[in-house]
Amino acid sequence: xxxxxxxxxxxxxxxxxxxxxxxxxxxxxxxxxxxxxxxxxxxxxxxxxxxxxxxxxxxxxxxxxxxxxxxxxxxxxxxxxxxxxxxxxxxxxxxxxxxxxxxxxxxxxxxxxxxxxxxxxxxxxxxxxxxxxxxxxxxxxxxxxxxxxxxxxxxxxxxxxxxxxxxxxxxxxxxxxxxxxxxxxxxxxxxxxxxxxxxxxxxxxxxxxxxxxxxxxxxxxxxxxxxxxxxxxxxxxxxxxxxxxxxxxxxxxxxxxxxxxxxxxxxxxxxxxxxxxxxxxxxxxxxxxxxxxxxxxxxxxxxxxxxxxxxxxxxxxxxxxxxxxxxxxxxxxxxxxxxxxxxxxxxxxxxxxxxxxxxxxxxxxxxxxxxxxxx
Amino acid sequence: xxxxxxxxxxxxxxxxxxxxxxxxxxxxxxxxxxxxxxxxxxxxxxxxxxxxxxxxxxxxxxxxxxxxxxxxxxxxxxxxxxxxxxxxxxxxxxxxxxxxxxxxxxxxxxxxxxxxxxxxxxxxxxxxxxxxxxxxxxxxxxxxxxxxxxxxxxxxxxxxxxxxxxxxxxxxxxxxxxxxxxxxxxxxxxxxxxxxxxxxxxxxxxxxxxxxxxxxxxxxxxxxxxxxxxxxxxxxxxxxxxxxxxxxxxxxxxxxxxxxxxxxxxxxxxxxxxxxxxxxxxxxxxxxxxxxxxxxxxxxxxxxxxxxxxxxxxxxxxxxxxxxxxxxxxxxxxxxxxxxxxxxxxxxxxxxxxxxxxxxxxxxxxxxxxxxxxxxx
Numbered sequence: 246x247x248x249x250x251x252x253x254x255x256x257x258x259x260x261x262x263x264x265x266x267x268x269x270x271x272x273x274x275x276x277x278x279x280x281x282x283x284x285x286x287x288x289x290x291x292x293x294x295x296x297x298x299x300x301x302x303x304x305x306x307x308x309x310x311x312x313x314x315x316x317x318x319x320x321x322x323x324x325x326x327x328x329x330x331x332x333x334x335x336x337x338x339x340x341x342x343x344x345x346x347x348x349x350x351x352x353x354x355x356x357x358x359x360x361x362x363x364x365x366x367x368x369x370x371x372x373x374x375x376x377x378x379x380x381x382x383x384x385x386x387x388x389x390x391x392x393x394x395x396x397x398x399x400x401x402x403x404x405x406x407x408x409x410x411x412x413x414x415x416x417x418x419x420x421x422x423x424x425x426x427x428x429x430x431x432x433x434x435x436x437x438x439x440x441x442x443x444x445x446x447x448x449x450x451x452x453x454x455x456x457x458x459x460x461x462x463x464x465x466x467x468x469x470x471x472x473x474x475x476x477x478x479x480x481x482x483x484x485x486x487x488x489x490x491x492x493x494x495x496x497x498x499x500x501x502x503x504x505x506x507x508x509x510x511x512x513x514x515x516x517x518x519x520x521x522x523x524x525x526x527x528x529x530x531x532x533x534x535x536x537x538x539x540x541x542x543x544x545x546x547x548x549x550x551x552x553x554x555x556x557x558x559x560x561x562x563x564x565x566x567x568x569x570x571x572x573x574x575x576x577x578x579x580x581x582x583x584x585x586x587x588x589x590x591x592x593x594x595x596x597x598x599x600x601x602x603x604x605x606x607x608x609x610x611x612x613x614x615x616x617x618x619x620x
Numbered sequence: 621x622x623x624x625x626x627x628x629x630x631x632x633x634x635x636x637x638x639x640x641x642x643x644x645x646x647x648x649x650x651x652x653x654x655x656x657x658x659x660x661x662x663x664x665x666x667x668x669x670x671x672x673x674x675x676x677x678x679x680x681x682x683x684x685x686x687x688x689x690x691x692x693x694x695x696x697x698x699x700x701x702x703x704x705x706x707x708x709x710x711x712x713x714x715x716x717x718x719x720x721x722x723x724x725x726x727x728x729x730x731x732x733x734x735x736x737x738x739x740x741x742x743x744x745x746x747x748x749x750x751x752x753x754x755x756x757x758x759x760x761x762x763x764x765x766x767x768x769x770x771x772x773x774x775x776x777x778x779x780x781x782x783x784x785x786x787x788x789x790x791x792x793x794x795x796x797x798x799x800x801x802x803x804x805x806x807x808x809x810x811x812x813x814x815x816x817x818x819x820x821x822x823x824x825x826x827x828x829x830x831x832x833x834x835x836x837x838x839x840x841x842x843x844x845x846x847x848x849x850x851x852x853x854x855x856x857x858x859x860x861x862x863x864x865x866x867x868x869x870x871x872x873x874x875x876x877x878x879x880x881x882x883x884x885x886x887x888x889x890x891x892x893x894x895x896x897x898x899x900x901x902x903x904x905x906x907x908x909x910x911x912x913x914x915x916x917x918x919x920x921x922x923x924x925x926x927x928x929x930x931x932x933x934x935x936x937x938x939x940x941x942x943x944x945x946x947x948x949x950x951x952x953x954x955x956x957x958x959x960x961x962x963x964x965x966x967x968x969x970x971x972x973x974x975x976x977x978x979x980x981x982x983x984x985x986x987x988x989x990x991x992x993x994x995x996x997x
Contacts, residue, residue, distance in 0.1 A: 579821045
């Protein structure tokens with residue numbers, strides 16, 4: 246309780262220059278009442294694997310833990326230390342995720358070059374988390390150069406350019422294999438359309454470069470078209486990735502759900518996150534048939550740099566919103582709503598923002614503000 | 621598609637000015653599309669089967685409305701319909717089988733004959749499937765003025781024992797004993813459900829309703845169980861209220877109540893009173909839930925079969941069952957469809973053009989249903 250009263254006392258004691266502006270968010274930020282009939286036993290606490298990770302990871306996962314505790318959410322964390330310089334993800338971590346089915350993680354640093362494979366990618370392949378999802382949308386009260394952005398980027402997570410199959414043909418000549426299979430393309434397309442159906446989305450856009458990579462991206466497009474036929478109520482179109490990047494920064498309102506192969510998805514997701522406020526605020530995660538791993542949505546900056554780590558100024562909003570997605574995934578919609586509402590109120594109010602949003606707060610200040618705004 | 625265009629065309633062609641669906645002042649944000657970020661698992665969109673029991677009286681009318689709206693939304697739900705009527709001796713085993721298989725059922729009311737020793741089929745269903753908690757959510761709908769504002773009460777009622785045990789006998793001619801049975805087992809589990817409900821839905825207070833000053837042992841046992849469970853949820857306020865005082869408080873200061881947990885009979889009365897003060901039983905959603913199954917129906921029981929007049933003129937209010945079917949969609953984990961349905965229904969109620977007689981209007985069930993379908997986004 247002390248954690249809640251400190252920021253409140255602080256505000257009462259310091260002279261506030263102007264009253265907090267009543268935001269237009271007031272109506273939307275008020276408690277949302279939905280009628281929900283849980284089954285007996287739905288309130289039993291669930292175990293979630295927690296991987297703090299490298300760089301800013303421990304900071305932001307710490308923020309999530311504090312908020313979960315303040316909410317008395319029915320979630321308990323099993324924490325495992327994993328660092329990007331380990332050769333593989335430890336077997337007990339995989340065991341834990343297989344058992345809990347749900348994991349929350351900070352970023353794992355991937356060394357450039359050197360032939361060491363990324364632990365992030367290893368984790369995704371090991372658990373077959375074949376879809377990566379990022380929801381990029383304008384947060385109320387956070388002005389950006391584009392408005393009305395609400396894009397969900399669904400990215401194939403296991404093959405494509407990230408197959409990790411590279412070899413040196415002769416010294417000075419390297420071949421890197423991009424592998425596209427019907428199996429993977431079909432299932433990512435199915436996931437994208439099912440997502441659009443379940444979330445009342447109107448359009449799915451496939452992003453490709455099939456004019457150049459005629460067979461590889463052609464196969465991807467073919468799979469998307471087949472699945473699109475089964476969903477006549479959802480619009481489907483295709484866009485070449487270079488045009489797509491340009492359209493994203495010129496007219497992003499035209500996009501709704503986007504389904505992409507691995508590499509384009511990485512780039513498109515980060516561009517979309519950037520235009521709507523930055524990768525520090527966009528939630529997302531990875532999902533497969535059996536498991537789900539939640540982390541900061543778009544990958545850029547998920548480990549941060551030394552300065553941010555030193556000054557403890559990482560933005561916890563992305564991981565807080567991702568943990569709200571996780572609460573929904575675990576079927577605790579009321580807790581998810583509370584968390585999202587509190588986070589959105591803090592952003593809208595504008596007093597506690599980290600450097601990437603134009604403010605000067607530390608991670609702890611933002612976390613305290615979120616806890617104070619919980620209802 | 622024709623179903624959607626008919627009301628629109630009707631409006632364009634009719635002489636009166638077309639009622640534009642404008643957001644209410646002050647409610648624009650509340651009734652607009654709600655966007656939450658949700659990451660479904662692959663396969664979550666597979667259609668789910670739901671048992672449908674049209675029932676008696678207005679039952680077929682209102683369940684028909686639900687079926688139409690589900691179809692218009694392309695909800696991933698398909699119905700297995702079974703005919704059950706209140707004058708059957710028991711619920712047919714095929715129906716119970718179907719509910720056991722599907723786990724979820726939506727039903728209209730079943731007429732229960734007064735007296736005569738025939739047991740109610742509604743009750744039979746609840747006991748057979750052990751649906752021990754009945755839940756009614758009574759809250760002010762935006763745009764529908766009532767004598768009380770700021771009401772948001774959830775009545776959680778024990779559904780299997782109490783005064784409804786069905787154990788009655790004639791001791792001697794002219795003297796009948798009716799047994800009210802209260803057990804620790806049932807009282808504990810309904811209290812657990814009520815507090816778990818409050819915990820999961822960010823509710824602040826649970827009120828136990830009783831008459832333990834008179835029925836010291838029976839309602840005393842109920843209260844004891846509630847107190848035990850309350851001690852496990854320190855952050856949720858708990859208080860107790862005698863049922864007569866409760867009834868009076870409900871009609872004078874209903875804002876004080878949040879979640880109410882009650883034994884069987886008091887729950888019936890309290891739920892109907894709470895529904896009545898905020899607009900009537902024609903609009904309150906609710907259902908029955910047990911460990912394994914959930915049956916959704918009009919929340920509070922009064923008028924769930926209707927009378928001949930309403931059935932003839934087809935003017936039953938479908939709102940209650942539509943909102944209950946939205947609860948059902950949430951239960952089946954289709955939150956986006958549930959949101960769409962609730963938003964559409966609330967828009968129609970708020971707008972006020974299409975309201976049935978119990979809300980002060982003159983529309984038929986079909987007109988309200990068409991309006992809801994037209995309001996879907």
